[in-house]
Amino acid sequence: MINPFRKPSALRLAVEELEDAQRSLLSASSAAEYAQAIAQYNRERIARLRRVIDELSTERAGPARSVPQSERALDRVNEAPQYLPDSGGYVP
DSSP states (O other): OOOSHHHHHHHHHHHHHHHHHHHHHHHHHHHHHHHHHHHHHHHHHHHHHHHHHHHHHHHHHOOOOOOHHHHHHHHHHHTTTTTGGGGGGOOO
């Protein structure tokens, strides 16, 4: 029978603390992964918006080339950064 008034052993306390530390690490790792993904999303969004602004600014100044709008949109999609796991993230 377990005595509820008995102090837990040092071993039991160390095991419980280790389990808490592992849970904390898992939670922090998930949060860091999420934050990294959001930061990458915003970097790509900024790059895309800058390209759109440059393109629209060029169009206002006059047609520099006669490429249909649909092809320019396709170029923007093809220019999207790609994920390379070995490099630690996205590369333009």
